[in-house]
Amino acid sequence: MATIYEVSEAAGVSLATVSRVMNGNAKVSERTRKKVEDAMAKLGYQPNAIAQSLASNRTNSVGLLVSELHGSYFGDLMSTVEQVLKKNGKHVVITAGHVDETREKEAIEFLKSRRCDALILHAEAVSDDYLKSLVDGKVPVVLINRKIDDIDDNCFFVDNETGGYIATKAVIEQGHKHIGYVSGPLFKKDASDRLKGHKRALEEAGITFSEGALFEGDYHESSGQEGMQCISEQFPQMTALVCANDEMASGAMTAAREAGKEIPSQLSIVGFDNVLFSRYLYPKLTTVDNPIQAMGEMAAHWVLEHVYDIKSQTPIKHLFVPQIVKRDTLAAV
Amino acid sequence: MATIYEVSEAAGVSLATVSRVMNGNAKVSERTRKKVEDAMAKLGYQPNAIAQSLASNRTNSVGLLVSELHGSYFGDLMSTVEQVLKKNGKHVVITAGHVDETREKEAIEFLKSRRCDALILHAEAVSDDYLKSLVDGKVPVVLINRKIDDIDDNCFFVDNETGGYIATKAVIEQGHKHIGYVSGPLFKKDASDRLKGHKRALEEAGITFSEGALFEGDYHESSGQEGMQCISEQFPQMTALVCANDEMASGAMTAAREAGKEIPSQLSIVGFDNVLFSRYLYPKLTTVDNPIQAMGEMAAHWVLEHVYDIKSQTPIKHLFVPQIVKRDTLAAV
DNA sequence: AACAAGCTTGTAAGCGCTTACATAAAATGG
DNA sequence: CCATTTTATGTAAGCGCTTACAAGCTTGTT
Numbered sequence: 001m002a003t004i005y006e007v008s009e010a011a012g013v014s015l016a017t018v019s020r021v022m023n024g025n026a027k028v029s030e031r032t033r034k035k036v037e038d039a040m041a042k043l044g045y046q047p048n049a050i051a052q053s054l055a056s057n058r059t060n061s062v063g064l065l066v067s068e069l070h071g072s073y074f075g076d077l078m079s080t081v082e083q084v085l086k087k088n089g090k091h092v093v094i095t096a097g098h099v100d101e102t103r104e105k106e107a108i109e110f111l112k113s114r115r116c117d118a119l120i121l122h123a124e125a126v127s128d129d130y131l132k133s134l135v136d137g138k139v140p141v142v143l144i145n146r147k148i149d150d151i152d153d154n155c156f157f158v159d160n161e162t163g164g165y166i167a168t169k170a171v172i173e174q175g176h177k178h179i180g181y182v183s184g185p186l187f188k189k190d191a192s193d194r195l196k197g198h199k200r201a202l203e204e205a206g207i208t209f210s211e212g213a214l215f216e217g218d219y220h221e222s223s224g225q226e227g228m229q230c231i232s233e234q235f236p237q238m239t240a241l242v243c244a245n246d247e248m249a250s251g252a253m254t255a256a257r258e259a260g261k262e263i264p265s266q267l268s269i270v271g272f273d274n275v276l277f278s279r280y281l282y283p284k285l286t287t288v289d290n291p292i293q294a295m296g297e298m299a300a301h302w303v304l305e306h307v308y309d310i311k312s313q314t315p316i317k318h319l320f321v322p323q324i325v326k327r328d329t330l331a332a333v
Numbered sequence: 334m335a336t337i338y339e340v341s342e343a344a345g346v347s348l349a350t351v352s353r354v355m356n357g358n359a360k361v362s363e364r365t366r367k368k369v370e371d372a373m374a375k376l377g378y379q380p381n382a383i384a385q386s387l388a389s390n391r392t393n394s395v396g397l398l399v400s401e402l403h404g405s406y407f408g409d410l411m412s413t414v415e416q417v418l419k420k421n422g423k424h425v426v427i428t429a430g431h432v433d434e435t436r437e438k439e440a441i442e443f444l445k446s447r448r449c450d451a452l453i454l455h456a457e458a459v460s461d462d463y464l465k466s467l468v469d470g471k472v473p474v475v476l477i478n479r480k481i482d483d484i485d486d487n488c489f490f491v492d493n494e495t496g497g498y499i500a501t502k503a504v505i506e507q508g509h510k511h512i513g514y515v516s517g518p519l520f521k522k523d524a525s526d527r528l529k530g531h532k533r534a535l536e537e538a539g540i541t542f543s544e545g546a547l548f549e550g551d552y553h554e555s556s557g558q559e560g561m562q563c564i565s566e567q568f569p570q571m572t573a574l575v576c577a578n579d580e581m582a583s584g585a586m587t588a589a590r591e592a593g594k595e596i597p598s599q600l601s602i603v604g605f606d607n608v609l610f611s612r613y614l615y616p617k618l619t620t621v622d623n624p625i626q627a628m629g630e631m632a633a634h635w636v637l638e639h640v641y642d643i644k645s646q647t648p649i650k651h652l653f654v655p656q657i658v659k660r661d662t663l664a665a666v
Numbered sequence: 667a668a669c670a671a672g673c674t675t676g677t678a679a680g681c682g683c684t685t686a687c688a689t690a691a692a693a694t695g696g
Numbered sequence: 697c698c699a700t701t702t703t704a705t706g707t708a709a710g711c712g713c714t715t716a717c718a719a720g721c722t723t724g725t726t
Contacts, residue, residue: 001471003712014676019714026715029674049446050392051712053383054681069415069427070408070609078402082429091443094402094427096415110424113382138334221613250613257615276403280554280583282590282615336682347706352684359685362704384682387711 002043011039022047053115061091062303063111065121067099072246072275073292074122077144080293081120084300088310090117101125112139118303120144120296124188140307142299145190145292156295156302156318160190163288163322164197167242167270170286170324172205175333176240176268180213182227182252184244191219194244194272210235217248224251232259239267239333246271246278246287253281253329264331274325283328291320335376344372355380386448394424395636396444398454400432405579405608406625407455410477413626414453417633421643423450434458445472451636453477453629457521473640475632478523478625489628489635489651493523496621496655497530500575500603503619503657505538508666509573509601513546515560515585517577524552527577527605543568550581557584565592572666573601579611579620586614586662597664607658616661624653 008018013032020026021036028036039045053059064081066074082092093116097104104125111119118140123131128148135141135151147157171179181198184191195214202209212234217223224243228251232238241256243249249271253263261267263283271278271287278285298317304310341351346365353359354369361369372378386392397414399407415425426449430437437458444452451473456464461481468474468484480490504512514531517524528547535542545567550556557576561584565571574589576582582604586596594600596616604611604620611618631650637643 005712015713016677016715017675020675023714027673032675046442046446048387048448048712050383050386050448051681052714054381054387054683054711055713055715057681057714059383068408069411070405072403072405075401075403075408079429082402091428095424096412109379113379115381115383253615254613277610277613280587280610281613282586338682348683349685349707350705353705356684360703365705381682384711385684387681387713388683388685390684390711 001048002045004045004047007036007039007043007045010043011036057115059115059117060089061093061114061116062300062307063108063114063116063119064092064094065097065104065107065111065119065123066094067097067122067124069094069096072277073273073290076276077122077292077296080296081300084297085304088304088308090304090308097123097125099124101127105130108134118142118307120299120303122146140303142302144295144299152318156299156320158290158295158320158322160193160322161197161200163272163290164194164242164244165201166197166322166324167194167272167288168198168201170326170330171240171242171268171270172201172207174240174268174330177207177333178213178235178237178239179207180215180227180231180235180238180241182215182217182224182231182241182243182248184217184219184248186216191244198242213238217244219245219247221247221251221254224248224253225255226251228252228255229259240269240330241267242270244272246273246275246285249278249285249287249329250281253285264329268331268333269329271329279327281329286327286330287325288322289325290322295320334381335378337378337380340369340372340376340378343376344369390448392448392450393422394426394447394449395633395640396441396447396449396452397425397427398430398437398440398444398452398456399427400430400455400457402427402429405610406606406623409609410455410625410629413629414633417630418637421637421641423637423641430456430458432457434460438463441467451475451640453632453636455479473636475635477628477632480522485651489632489653491623491628491653491655493526493655494530494533496605496623497527497575497577498534499530499655499657500527500605500621501531501534503659503663504573504575504601504603505534505540507573507601507663510540510666511546511568511570511572512540513548513560513564513568513571513574515548515550515557515564515574515576515581517550517552517581519549524577531575546571550577552578552580554580554584554587557581557586558588559584561585561588562592571600573603573663575603577605579604579606579608579618582611582618582620582662583614586618597662601664601666602662604662612660614662619660619663620658621655622658623655628653 004018008015018036020028021033068074085092095107097107104123120142122144135154143155147155183195186192199209215227215230217227249269256267271285274287274289278287301312302316337351341348351369353361354366401407418425428440430440437456453475455477468487476488478490480488516528519525532542548560548563550560582602589600604618607620607622611620634645635649
């Protein structure tokens with residue numbers, strides 16, 4: 001692997017000059033630029049990014065923490081962030097935190113130790129205080145899908161309460177009165193917010209919430225099945241089921257079918273997130289669009305603007321409002 | 334950010350000693366180790382991975398190239414590779430090549446410039462020769478889902494021809510004689526191999542292949558829909574459709590339903606890959622399991638063994654044989 | 667022709683670590 | 697108790713770059 005030294009020798013110029021043509025910033029005469037470029041090409045020279053980073057204190061890479069590397073939701077997030085950043089010559093270093101406090105912290109430490117220029121975090125397990133101190137630290141940090149008071153400017157989040165509200169509202173508008181709800185794990189803020197919205201919609205419509213109509217799942221498909229079974233036992237009059245994400249909605253659909261219920265004629269189902277596969281389901285899932293891609297894009301733009309001084313045309317916005325996506329699993333009672 | 338120098342000062346020892354306790358390799362007395370560790374804790378010292386890499390010529394990170402950051406197939410791959418490597422203290426740097434020759438090369442150059450200790454590539458667009466020269470280069474490289482003669486030892490691949498064969502065989506065994514096929518883009522080796530297997534199965538059963546029964550798709554859902562429509566026009570007697578991946582199978586199912594055909598009573602469908610959502614589909618998709626996770630695991634183990642000298646218990650294997658997963662979209666004619 | 671002003675290039679000091687080598691201290695043996 | 701080996705620590709030279717600063721060249725101007 002050729003080094004800058006060999007290039008400088010081959011081109012008959014100093015190290016500094018080679019560095020200059022590499023970075024294209026300082027002024028170099030056409031003739032020497034050409035000489036250097038030829039030498040680089042001849043040697044197949046490839047700058048050592050590690051050495052560059054050490055010397056310049058810039059890595060041109062931003063760290064991205066997600067909970068998992070698989071799954072539509074995170075796939076969409078990673079994909080969007082990478083696209084925006086790559087378009088501007090920056091790179092993404094991705095790590096997974098697996099919704100575990102220790103592992104999230106480790107992942108963040110890793111990103112910091114790699115001297116990422118900025119961090120984009122979808123952190124679910126670490127505390128607000130930890131994140132606050134992180135934001136107060138030296139490396140710029142933004143949070144996705146999390147709102148923490150005092151550091152609102154570093155947060156990009158969707159209004160989950162409203163999301164839960166509109167999901168249930170859509171169901172109520174179809175005349176349903178007996179509505180089940182499969183929530184996510186309630187220690188998660190997004191899950192409890194969505195539930196709160198659900199309850200508000202019920203209340204507003206004069207429907208009393210019943211404990212038997214609620215099942216606390218874990219956002220995975222299987223708990224949607226469980227939830228479906230559990231609720232239909234305790235709350236057999238149910239005509240509609242709202243699920244806190246699409247995975248669980250899919251599980252619920254499977255369980256409903258196994259129980260001989262037709263969707264949507266006998267049971268309406270609404271999901272949340274609008275991940276890609278919700279369109280593949282049969283019937284196509286009515287769901288609440290969670291603008292994860294828009295958030296990822298915003299976060300990336302924030303970083304470009306604040307860290308690399310690359311302004312984008314679109315203004316930065318922090319709060320995203322979810323919208324209902326009506327498809328085929330919701331029908332009038 | 335404290336440096337090793339400040340730690341050495343605080344602990345009253347030399348740089349070298351601090352480095353030694355950090356790396357835990359050389360011998361350091363209990364007393365000084367304690368002093369250093371205390372100093373580190375007090376200063377909140379965090380080693381600079383960039384500087385470590387430059388000095389040691391080791392990054393402890395392996396590069397992973399995938400085609401996209403979203404999608405079940407790549408999600409599974411990234412997730413598995415990360416898990417195996419992280420368990421052994423190594424990190425993954427992920428990049429996307431977007432099935433484009435230039436972008437794949439750029440992504441690989443990026444990984445090399447970051448001085449990854451090894452590369453795991455799911456490269457689809459670059460040539461065999463390019464990959465061969467890469468393998469002959471200095472940084473260890475393994476290929477996933479690609480077999481290139483002469484460098485078999487660096488390849489982990491599934492027998493796509495057999496996969497195509499067993500998919501079609503399964504259909505034939507159910508008595509079908511009029512079988513459509515939606516292939517992937519035929520410039521891709523896996524797509525053409527699967528088609529080859531399909532043709533072999535037909536031939537073996539004495540069924541003549543008809544051009545009208547074939548549609549060349551692009552592996553995306555929409556082309557499954559197109560394929561379904563196109564084939565049922567030109568080949569209306571079709572009773573079963575084999576698709577070269579699950580996404581297209583899902584699209585085909587949608588199109589079939591829109592055309593009023595019931596699955597599987599009027600039309601059997603078989604997919605390929607067995608991605609996660611194939612289980613969520615209704616009816617649940619019969620498909621060919623593509624052991625992407627197993628391949629990812631193997632590739633990671635290969636790297637651990639060859640680059641980091643960490644042996645695993647399971648022997649390295651290069652060829653993976655796909656298996657049919659019978660679910661609900663395949664019925665007797 | 668002499669000189670200032672502007673360009674272009676070179677020199678050298680780091681960036682924060684690792685590691686071969688040298689040296690000092692402790693342990694061993696006769 | 698001294699010579700010899702072993703063990704613990706320090707010294708200093710890099711790793712491959714960037715970037716102040718200095719120095720050398722061109723110009724244009726008078």
